[in-house]
Amino acid sequence: MMTMVLFIVIGLVMLLAALLAVHSKKLLSAVIAVGVMSLFVSILFLLLGAPDVAMTEAAIGAGLSTVIFLFALSRTAGKDAEDD
Amino acid sequence: MIKRIIVLGALAFFLFLFLSRVAGIDTPGMLHGVGAGYLDRSVAELNSPNVVTAVVVTYRGIDTLGEVSVLFLAAAAISMLLGSTVRKSGDGDVKERRAASEILMTGADVLAPVIVFFGVYIFLNGHLTPGGGFQGGAVVASAVLLLFLAYPHYRLRHGVLTVLESISGTGYVVIAVLGLVLASGFLDSRLLPLGVTGRMLSAGTIPLIYTVIGLKVGTELAGIIENLGGER
Numbered sequence: 001m002m003t004m005v006l007f008i009v010i011g012l013v014m015l016l017a018a019l020l021a022v023h024s025k026k027l028l029s030a031v032i033a034v035g036v037m038s039l040f041v042s043i044l045f046l047l048l049g050a051p052d053v054a055m056t057e058a059a060i061g062a063g064l065s066t067v068i069f070l071f072a073l074s075r076t077a078g079k080d081a082e083d084d
Numbered sequence: 085m086i087k088r089i090i091v092l093g094a095l096a097f098f099l100f101l102f103l104s105r106v107a108g109i110d111t112p113g114m115l116h117g118v119g120a121g122y123l124d125r126s127v128a129e130l131n132s133p134n135v136v137t138a139v140v141v142t143y144r145g146i147d148t149l150g151e152v153s154v155l156f157l158a159a160a161a162i163s164m165l166l167g168s169t170v171r172k173s174g175d176g177d178v179k180e181r182r183a184a185s186e187i188l189m190t191g192a193d194v195l196a197p198v199i200v201f202f203g204v205y206i207f208l209n210g211h212l213t214p215g216g217g218f219q220g221g222a223v224v225a226s227a228v229l230l231l232f233l234a235y236p237h238y239r240l241r242h243g244v245l246t247v248l249e250s251i252s253g254t255g256y257v258v259i260a261v262l263g264l265v266l267a268s269g270f271l272d273s274r275l276l277p278l279g280v281t282g283r284m285l286s287a288g289t290i291p292l293i294y295t296v297i298g299l300k301v302g303t304e305l306a307g308i309i310e311n312l313g314g315e316r
Contacts, residue, residue: 051214052136055206059222064305067229071312 003047010047014040027073035066131278132211132287140216141290145271149260151218152300156253159304166311184234192234199227207298211287217294221301228306232313240310249303252296259289259296 014037021033038061045054126138140148184192206213207220231238263272271293279286 052134052216052219055215055219056222059219059226063226064222064229064309068308068312071309075312 006047007044010040010044014044028070031066031069031073034069035062038062038066127281130274130287130290131281132290133281134211134213136214137211137216137290137294138287141210141293142271145260145293148217148297149256149271152253152256152297155301155304159308162308163311184236189234192230196227196231199230200224203227203298203302207294208291210294210298211290217297218301220294220298222305224298224302225305225309229309229313232309240306245303245307248299249307252299252303255296256293256300259293263289 017033017037017040021030021037024030024033038057042054042057042062045051045057122139122143123135126132126135126143130138130142132138132142203220203223203226205220206215206223207217210216210220228240260271263274264270267274274288276288276292278288285291
């Protein structure tokens with residue numbers, strides 16, 4: 001029961017972060033939202049008993065890919081949702 | 085309007101497909117087919133308590149080799165696209181980066197070696213505990229990232245990185261081919277003695293393979309981070 005509630009809460013947070021990533025006007029907050037979603041996915045993997053996948057998701061998905069997106073953003077600065 | 089209806093219809097169709105698949109899944113704990121085979125055989129055959137590692141490195145080792153080559157291609161492409169532009173800064177109009185704060189610099193000094201050691205721990209113990217080459221390599225690369233955040237002018241020693249990456253990449257393939265020659269197949273890890281279950285030096289060549297994968301992934305990701313985030 002407790003884990004079920006936890007699953008639903010994590011799922012709702014993920015859904016919220018994903019919607020924010022799609023609909024956000026600022027690219028920076030979209031990138032952060034994707035990172036938050038990855039972090040919660042990794043918690044979900046851990047709860048479901050897949051620590052290997054959870055580690056990969058936390059390190060690559062939430063950590064490195066967010067940072068790489070941020071670097072790419074800083075290289076293309078000033079193009080915040082102008083033409084889309 | 086009609087577009088939205090089509091999109092919603094497609095979504096409903098995929099949801100229906102997904103739900104009809106999910107409804108047929110058995111309760112966890114009831115493995116059959118190839119999954120049950122891996123669980124039954126991995127400790128007896130390969131002596132690796134972490135079954136995921138046995139599957140990733142040995143039974144499905146060729147997939148891992150493919151993943152490593154994909155990552156290598158990505159790193160090579162990024163350095164080809166961005167590596168040359170990194171060098172030719174030096175014009176006056178390049179924005180000088182603000183120096184990092186004292187807290188970040190001290191924290192990086194203290195934490196970076198610990199993080200590197202933790203990454204090495206993860207890939208050395210890949211056959212015993214959760215984790216492995218990819219995870220350990222990513223952790224090592226995150227230490228490099230921390231150093232870059234703290235010291236924007238920090239430069240990696242490319243000679244060392246290139247040599248390390250080449251040696252580990254070649255080593256992986258050499259171990260794989262040696263499995264073909266000395267054991268029963270490509271990437272067979274029963275090349276070395278299997279040892280005692282739970283020891284660090286056990287499970288044949290799995291620790292060796294995970295070490296080279298960890299070094300390769302770590303150096304490649306560090307190179308990507310430097311190319312993307314290094315000085316312009």
